[in-house]
Amino acid sequence: MxxxxxxxxxxxxxxxxxxxxxxxxxxxxxxxxxxxxxxxxxxxxxxxxxxxxxxxxxxxxxxxxxxxxxxxxxxxxxxxxxxxxxSKFSTTYPRIPEFKVFPNVEYKEFLLEIDEQLHKKAKKNNVTIPTTFGFSETGFPSADQIPLFSLQLTVIKNMLDLLIDSGVSIVNSIVPGTPSTVAFYKVLPLDVSLTGNSVEIVRFLKYLNNPSSFFTLESFAITKAGTDLFRANLKINAVMIERGGSI
The missing domain is CATH 1.10.287 (Helix Hairpins)
Incomplete structure (x- = not known):
């Protein structure tokens, strides 16, 4: 015994x-x-x-x-x-900005603003996040790329807010995929890698499953990353219902 x-x-x-x-x-x-x-x-x-x-x-x-x-x-x-x-969903869906006057300039301002906000928040909460999120800060994207980049950037911001609020130690990477439309949904896949202790990872998964979250966990793998630390690699979908101009 x-x-x-x-x-x-x-x-x-x-x-x-x-x-x-x-x-x-x-x-x-x-x-x-x-x-x-x-x-x-x-x-x-x-x-x-x-x-x-x-x-x-x-x-x-x-x-x-x-x-x-x-x-x-x-x-x-x-x-x-x-x-x-x-109506049973209490989910809050993000609003994707539309840039109509000077799309290139407005998008660039949006990108830099999000980048600054996230790094300030991460530093304040002692969370390490990637230096960049894969979006070029030099030059301007083409007009047809702006809606896609705006969607991806908005979803990444929401995911990082969730990760920072859950208090994980390190966000190794967040890589957005290509969105698809299914019925009333727009689905954007994300590959997320993070490092933290068991409490941090479980807390993040709990936040992910909150009724207000529009993220769904598709699969994950957890490996030992050091003393009391684990590395979690997750495949997550951002599932956004297209109604009322939410997206």
Missing amino acids: KKILNLLKRNLVFIFMALVLGIMGFGFNLIRKTQQDLKKMEDEIKKKYEEVKKYETTKEEAPSPALIDKLNTESGLLVAQFNSLL
Whole structure:
């Protein structure tokens, strides 16, 4: 019995992390299931809408005005159900800035402002973050690159705010991928690498799973990085619902 207790004490950190990650995994799966329900409902709304539009444009094929009214009613009910399901998310989605007057100059000011804010915050909280985030601070991007860079930069800022607030020791890197649109969502993948003790990493994962967070954890790997330190490599998606001009 004594040997078992000693073994448990030596591995208490790993046992605690396994329990926390297991609970969080259930939360992530629940969010993913809700997202799948939203996608299914969106497909039904589109189907009903297309039927209504078809009968409105080719009225001679419509069996009766009553059918159009019925389809309109069904579509309205589905939209109401969709909005009700959507309201269960307390997520706060970022607003991506739009630069219309002098896009190149405005974007450059935005980039430098974000860079300064993040490094000041990191220094104040004694967190080490990358010197740069992969965006060129010399020259100007092309007009078609600005929306993509603005999205990536905004998401990186939100991720770094989360990392700094959770108090991790070191953010090794954050690399954004290419965004894609799925149903009502815009999804931006991120590769995140951080170093910290077990408490810091678990706290970050807890923050990541907060209902107000628009980030979802896809996969992760944790390795020993020194005395009481661990290195976590995570694949994270920023999942942003496109509504009300949020993105």
